[in-house]
Amino acid sequence: MDTNNKILIVDDIHPIFIEQAEAMGYVCDYQPLIKPNEALQIIGDYAGLVIRSKFNVDKPVMDAAHNLRFVCRAGAGMDNIDEAYAAEKNITLINAPEGNMDAVGEHAVGLLLSLMNHFITADAEIRNGEWKREANRGYELKGKTVGIIGYGFMGKSFAKKLSGFGVDVIAYDKYKTGFSDQYAREVSMEQIVKLSDVLSLHIPLTKETKGLVNEEYLFHFKKPIFFINTSRGKVAEVRAIVNAVKQGKILGAGLDVLETEKFPALGEQEWFDDLKKSGKIILTPHVAGWTFDSYRKISEVMAEKLRLIIRE
Numbered sequence: 001m002d003t004n005n006k007i008l009i010v011d012d013i014h015p016i017f018i019e020q021a022e023a024m025g026y027v028c029d030y031q032p033l034i035k036p037n038e039a040l041q042i043i044g045d046y047a048g049l050v051i052r053s054k055f056n057v058d059k060p061v062m063d064a065a066h067n068l069r070f071v072c073r074a075g076a077g078m079d080n081i082d083e084a085y086a087a088e089k090n091i092t093l094i095n096a097p098e099g100n101m102d103a104v105g106e107h108a109v110g111l112l113l114s115l116m117n118h119f120i121t122a123d124a125e126i127r128n129g130e131w132k133r134e135a136n137r138g139y140e141l142k143g144k145t146v147g148i149i150g151y152g153f154m155g156k157s158f159a160k161k162l163s164g165f166g167v168d169v170i171a172y173d174k175y176k177t178g179f180s181d182q183y184a185r186e187v188s189m190e191q192i193v194k195l196s197d198v199l200s201l202h203i204p205l206t207k208e209t210k211g212l213v214n215e216e217y218l219f220h221f222k223k224p225i226f227f228i229n230t231s232r233g234k235v236a237e238v239r240a241i242v243n244a245v246k247q248g249k250i251l252g253a254g255l256d257v258l259e260t261e262k263f264p265a266l267g268e269q270e271w272f273d274d275l276k277k278s279g280k281i282i283l284t285p286h287v288a289g290w291t292f293d294s295y296r297k298i299s300e301v302m303a304e305k306l307r308l309i310i311r312e
Contacts, residue, residue, distance in 0.1 A: 004067070007048035010039050010055050013074050017050070017299035024310060040064055050074060050302070057081040062089050070309060072302045075289060076100060076154065077232060079205040094305045097153035099298030100289035105157030107288035108200055108230050111254025114282055115226050116141065121279050139251075142166035147196030149212075150203035150231065151179050151186075154289075158200055159183035170195060174208075198226045205232035215240040224251045230288035233257035239271045245280050252280045256288040 005026050009018070012032040021028055026048065031039075036055055043049065043065040050072040051057065057071055059082055068091055071081060076097035086093055114120060117138035125132055146162060148155045148171040159169045160183045171184040172192045180186040192199070199221075203209050213229075213236035227250050229236050238259050244250040260266050275281060 004047050006046045007050060008039065008043065008046040009050040010034050010036075011050065011052035011074060013050060013052070013302075014296045014299035016296055017072075017074075017303050020300075020303035021306060024307060043068070048072065048306075051080070053080060055080065057086070059085050062086060062091060070094060070306070072096075072306065074298050074302060076104075077204055079232065092309055094302055094309075096298040096301035096305070099301040100291075100294035101153040101157040103291040103294040104154045104202075104230050104289045105161040107256060107284070108158045108228050108254070109161045111228050111230070111256070111282055111284070112141070112198060112200075112226060115252035115254055115280070120282055144168070144197040145170060145195045146198040146200065147172070147187075147192040147225075148184060148200050148202060149173075149189075149192065150201065151176060151184060152202065154231070155200075155202035156181075156183060158202060167198075168195075193220045194222050196221065196225055197223060198228070200228040201231045201235055203231050203235060205234055209235050211235070211237055213237060213240065215243060218244045218249055221249065224249055226251050227253040229254070230256045233259045233261060233286075238269070238275060242271055242274045242278060242281070245278055250280075252282070254282045254284075256284045257286050258283075261286055 007021060007026050007028045009028055009030045009032065018028045018030060029046070039055065040061060043061065044067060046065065047067055047069045049057065049065065049068060052074045057080065062068060062082070062085055070092040071086065071094070073081060073093070073095040076095055078093065078095055081093060083093060118136040122136040142165060145168045148159060148169065151171040151173040155171060159171065162169055163183055169184040170187040170191060172187055172189050173179060178186070201213070211234070218240060227241065241250060241253050245253060258266065260269050266272060
């Protein structure tokens with residue numbers, strides 16, 4: 001059996017990837033409902049693997065996948081792949097942040113505007129027979145300073161979307177320098193903490209970023225802030241966010257991601273009751289980068305990057 005051109009797809013992806021991969025000569029085995037232990041039994045027969053989030057590509061998986069040449073992650077984050085071991089095994093890694101960066105940028109803007117203008121609470125109150133104009137008076141973005149941590153595809157997309165609002169966008173990225181552009185100005189973390197009226201996270205989950213936003217970190221902000229997280233849940237401690245909201249240090253939080261996601265595990269967290277009772281926190285179920293449009297664009301980006309591998 002020829003394993004040099006077979007791709008195992010273990011998650012739901014847009015069919016455009018399969019169409020384009022097969023046009024390149026690959027044979028795609030589309031099994032979006034396969035369980036990780038089942039995939040592990042057959043992974044040795046494939047040159048390629050396509051995943052989203054349910055599948056961890058760790059050392060045991062890569063050891064079992066003795067013919068594996070590439071892994072495609074249908075999304076941006078690579079935290080469910082052991083990148084260092086993949087490099088040792090000469091396995092090429094492909095992700096597609098270009099495919100969902102606009103979705104994330106728009107979602108972050110939507111969360112921010114909803115928080116600043118009390119859309120969720122105002123809607124609920126009216127439906128409950130309450131008409132509270134003063135209590136729902138909002139803030140304007142114009143003139144505010146928006147701090148972005150992480151200025152990759154997602155951070156830049158958010159900054160670009162904000163360019164028409166008349167805000168001062170500042171950005172910090174530990175792994176980049178000289179990235180100031182027409183959308184954002186590069187600053188230090190100290191300046192982010194000192195100047196920000198809004199803080200938005202656009203960083204991957206790593207050992208360094210895990211728990212970055214905690215009570216100590218939030219204590220140092222000079223002004224009350226609006227807080228947005230569309231990156232990874234474990235980057236920000238939920239208890240610290242809830243406490244900061246109670247203390248007035250966070251005026252409102254928009255969280256697309258949480259330290260623990262999905263039920264029943266989410267409902268079992270000690271902070272969940274406080275989280276859901278807060279009238280100043282908006283929650284969405286990890287969908288910032290998952291639109292009908294990005295569903296296709298992610299697959300198109302992966303296919304194009306796969307095509308480039310072939311050319312090398």
